[in-house]
Amino acid sequence: MSNTQDKVVIITGASSGIGEATAKKLASKGAKLVLAARREDRLQKLQEDIKENGGKAIYKVTDVTSHEQMEELAAYALEEFGQIDVLVNNAGIMPQAFLSKKKIDEWDSMIDVNIKGVLYAIAAVLPYMRERKSGHVINLSSVAGHNIYPGGTVYCGTKHAVRAISEGLRQEEAMSGTNIRVTNVSPGAVNSELLETTSDPEMKTGLDEFYQTAINADSIARTIAFAIEQPSDVAINELIIRPTVQVG
Numbered sequence: 449m450s451n452t453q454d455k456v457v458i459i460t461g462a463s464s465g466i467g468e469a470t471a472k473k474l475a476s477k478g479a480k481l482v483l484a485a486r487r488e489d490r491l492q493k494l495q496e497d498i499k500e501n502g503g504k505a506i507y508k509v510t511d512v513t514s515h516e517q518m519e520e521l522a523a524y525a526l527e528e529f530g531q532i533d534v535l536v537n538n539a540g541i542m543p544q545a546f547l548s549k550k551k552i553d554e555w556d557s558m559i560d561v562n563i564k565g566v567l568y569a570i571a572a573v574l575p576y577m578r579e580r581k582s583g584h585v586i587n588l589s590s591v592a593g594h595n596i597y598p599g600g601t602v603y604c605g606t607k608h609a610v611r612a613i614s615e616g617l618r619q620e621e622a623m624s625g626t627n628i629r630v631t632n633v634s635p636g637a638v639n640s641e642l643l644e645t646t647s648d649p650e651m652k653t654g655l656d657e658f659y660q661t662a663i664n665a666d667s668i669a670r671t672i673a674f675a676i677e678q679p680s681d682v683a684i685n686e687l688i689i690r691p692t693v694q695v696g
């Protein structure tokens with residue numbers, strides 16, 4: 449039996465792409481899923497799919513940019529399933545454009561979802577995990593958290609921040625002896641709805657071309673499952689998963 453059986457896993461951004469694929473993968477391995485995102489119809493459909501396949505899932509409509517809603521999500525997980533074993537901090541957006549385009553609303557949204565959302569989710573589960581001396585936080589960074597490229601400046605900044613948050617959290621919990629594992633996941637190009645968050649036409653054309661060789665979201669779900677399945681004294685801290693043919 450895998451270590452995933454009966455683990456309670458909160459997934460933010462579960463309504464599409466990597467979050468949805470991860471929910472399905474972990475449900476098939478016996479995890480109890482707590483699905484979160486803003487689009488209720490998608491969450492409801494995913495919950496039904498998981499249940500039809502014999503899995504366990506509940507959902508709560510949640511905007512990760514609201515600290516209060518994240519706290520309510522963690523409380524709901526505890527109320528329904530009695531524990532929280534894993535947080536998959538996955539919700540994210542990628543509206544790319546050159547800084548000179550001054551898309552300030554998009555900068556604000558990226559900072560709110562990709563950075564503050566990640567921190568609010570950690571804040572919501574960390575006290576509980578520390579008290580229980582057990583837990584696993586999995587943050588979705590990106591190869592954009594390792595590299596920087598024109599047009600991706602703010603997105604890269606947010607994903608570098610996620611990697612810094614992952615490593616800082618890892619060190620703080622390791623020195624505190626709380627047994628909390630931290631995994632930073634950095635995918636390359638993955639087929640999902642992420643490109644739809646880019647409004648700049650020039651940038652969108654370049655991204656569409658770059659994503660011609662994108663891999664499917666299940667590839668990332670498999671690596672997340674791998675990190676969760678390790679025995680509790682083993683932490684997979686960093687994962688970079690690219691299409692084999694992706695250069696940068």
Ligand SMILES: NC(=O)c1ccc[n+]([C@@H]2O[C@H](COP(=O)([O-])OP(=O)(O)OC[C@H]3O[C@@H](n4cnc5c(N)ncnc54)[C@H](OP(=O)(O)O)[C@@H]3O)[C@@H](O)[C@H]2O)c1
Pocket residue numbers: 460461462463464465466467484485486487488490510511512513538539540541542561588589590591634635636637638639640641642643
């Ligand atoms: N696809 C790639 O090539 C790639 C590469 C590297 C890293 N990543 C990272 O992987 C993560 C998942 O992205 P994806 O590729 O699966 O894209 P996606 O299909 O667009 O999924 C993004 C998810 O985030 C949710 N979301 C966005 N804003 C939210 C908010 N304010 N509150 C709650 N949920 C919110 C969306 O749900 P709702 O709209 O329903 O709220 C959706 O479920 C992101 O962090 C992304 O940066 C992706």
